[in-house]
Amino acid sequence: MEVTVPTWVALSLGFISIIVRWVWSVLDWVWLKPKKLERCLREQGLKGNSYRLLYGDMKENSILLKQANSKPMNLSTSHDIAPRLIPLVEQTVKTCGKNSFVWQGPIPRVIIMNSEDLKDVFTKLDDFHKPKSNPLLKLLAAGLLRYEGEKWAKHRRIINPAFHLEKLKQMLPAFHTSIDEMINNWESLASKEGSSCVLDIWPSLQNLTADVISRTAFGSSYQEGMKIFELLKEQEGYAVKYIQSVYIPGWRFLPTKMNRRMKEIDKEIKGLLKGIINKREKTIMAGEATKNDLLGALLESKFKDVQEHGKNNKNIGMSIEDVIEECKLFYFAGQETTSVLLVWTMVLLGQNQNWQDRARKEVLQVFGSNKPDFDRLPHLKVVTMILLEVLRLYPAAVVISRTTQKKIQFGRFSLPAGVEVGLPILLIHRDKELWAKLAIALILQHFTFELSPSYAHAPSAPMIRPQYGAPIILHKR
Numbered sequence: 001m002e003v004t005v006p007t008w009v010a011l012s013l014g015f016i017s018i019i020v021r022w023v024w025s026v027l028d029w030v031w032l033k034p035k036k037l038e039r040c041l042r043e044q045g046l047k048g049n050s051y052r053l054l055y056g057d058m059k060e061n062s063i064l065l066k067q068a069n070s071k072p073m074n075l076s077t078s079h080d081i082a083p084r085l086i087p088l089v090e091q092t093v094k095t096c097g098k099n100s101f102v103w104q105g106p107i108p109r110v111i112i113m114n115s116e117d118l119k120d121v122f123t124k125l126d127d128f129h130k131p132k133s134n135p136l137l138k139l140l141a142a143g144l145l146r147y148e149g150e151k152w153a154k155h156r157r158i159i160n161p162a163f164h165l166e167k168l169k170q171m172l173p174a175f176h177t178s179i180d181e182m183i184n185n186w187e188s189l190a191s192k193e194g195s196s197c198v199l200d201i202w203p204s205l206q207n208l209t210a211d212v213i214s215r216t217a218f219g220s221s222y223q224e225g226m227k228i229f230e231l232l233k234e235q236e237g238y239a240v241k242y243i244q245s246v247y248i249p250g251w252r253f254l255p256t257k258m259n260r261r262m263k264e265i266d267k268e269i270k271g272l273l274k275g276i277i278n279k280r281e282k283t284i285m286a287g288e289a290t291k292n293d294l295l296g297a298l299l300e301s302k303f304k305d306v307q308e309h310g311k312n313n314k315n316i317g318m319s320i321e322d323v324i325e326e327c328k329l330f331y332f333a334g335q336e337t338t339s340v341l342l343v344w345t346m347v348l349l350g351q352n353q354n355w356q357d358r359a360r361k362e363v364l365q366v367f368g369s370n371k372p373d374f375d376r377l378p379h380l381k382v383v384t385m386i387l388l389e390v391l392r393l394y395p396a397a398v399v400i401s402r403t404t405q406k407k408i409q410f411g412r413f414s415l416p417a418g419v420e421v422g423l424p425i426l427l428i429h430r431d432k433e434l435w436a437k438l439a440i441a442l443i444l445q446h447f448t449f450e451l452s453p454s455y456a457h458a459p460s461a462p463m464i465r466p467q468y469g470a471p472i473i474l475h476k477r
Contacts, residue, residue: 172373210226341396
């Protein structure tokens with residue numbers, strides 16, 4: 001006798017099966033997998049806090065950050081900003097040693113400080129991958145920064161020619177225009193008060209770098225470029241909030257006020273960039289010469305790549321969407337890192353008058369009262385030393401992370417899949433920006449300066465900005 005199962009029973013069993021699998025996957029994500037990874041790390045001698053459900057160390061980190069940022073540091077005694085910017089990592093290394101880990105929600109992050117291990121992380125690309133983050137963060141900037149594998153290699157090949165030395169030389173007039181406007185404004189403010197004035201230079205330097213990038217990236221579309229910068233700045237504020245919270249899969253689909261606004265901003269930025277790119281592509285296709293800006297160089301390189309390798313090859317050329325993401329990345333990374341480098345350079349030179357005098361003497365020896373030119377910028381040895389020391393003390397970012405997608409042997413440790421490695425960027429030097437050097441040279445030609453007594457030393461994460469600005473006393477020369 002054949003027994004038939006009623007349809008509603010079959011559907012109920014299927015639904016229950018789905019629910020059970022979903023519950024199991026959530027349980028595995030928030031508890032079982034983290035505890036398994038913790039046991040594996042501890043068995044190898046790595047130390048850290050015990051895993052706490054879902055949040056890991058993030059609540060403790062939030063408390064430590066709030067305490068650290070509640071008051072300024074003492075500038076005269078220390079430039080050790082790690083306890084202020086990465087207090088959890090700094091505290092963990094002190095208590096557990098260099099072979100330790102912290103919890104980024106349910107994911108353990110092994111702290112890497114050995115120079116040879118750092119080298120391995122950056123060179124063994126098949127072992128260490130860029131971690132998956134909240135997809136909403138990609139609305140801020142993606143491009144070369146987030147790509148890996150073939151796509152990264154393709155974009156790197158196409159973008160490199162856009163930053164050739166000759167291309168940068170052609171952008172020098174735009175650098176001068178932006179910096180001259182800032183210098184003239186500062187001189188006007190100083191003249192109104194005799195020959196000196198107190199000025200918070202942080203907003204000025206942010207505007208300067210945004211202005212330079214708008215001119216060098218989009219040329220005649222400069223005003224549209226500035227609008228894009230304003231939107232990206234707003235987007236960055238939302239992104240910081242997401243960085244400091246636990247990533248919950250699916251949260252981005254909820255129609256929260258912040259989620260809706262981030263998507264609106266992304267749509268508006270892409271619309272502006274698409275319009276600029278389409279107009280520029282039409283002029284290039286019509287036979288007009290490419291312009292001396294980043295977008296022109298990028299599109300020229302893109303077209304040459306297609307001509308040399310064939311347009312039917314899927315690994316050749318970039319889509320408009322790809323070009324948009326690279327432009328967003330250039331805006332965000334270039335503007336932020338350079339303004340941060342400039343502001344801390346002036347703060348440190350304002351504090352150390354002897355080094356400021358040495359740098360000014362060198363600038364006047366190399367250029368006199370003439371405008372700095374591209375070919376003689378490499379002669380600024382003292383200025384270069386100063387910039388590198390500033391980068392050592394105040395890098396533009398604090399931590400770089402990578403993740404393991406398979407079991408790997410790393411030094412004397414065997415890291416399982418699903419573990420992050422954290423590189424405290426405070427220990428890593430970054431390459432200097434050429435036009436940051438130009439700006440400092442022009443400022444030294446026109447002003448002597450010192451820190452205002454009202455300056456409060458308060459570096460803040462994630463991009464190590466001055467929390468309360470940077471009031472400087474400017475003296476016209």
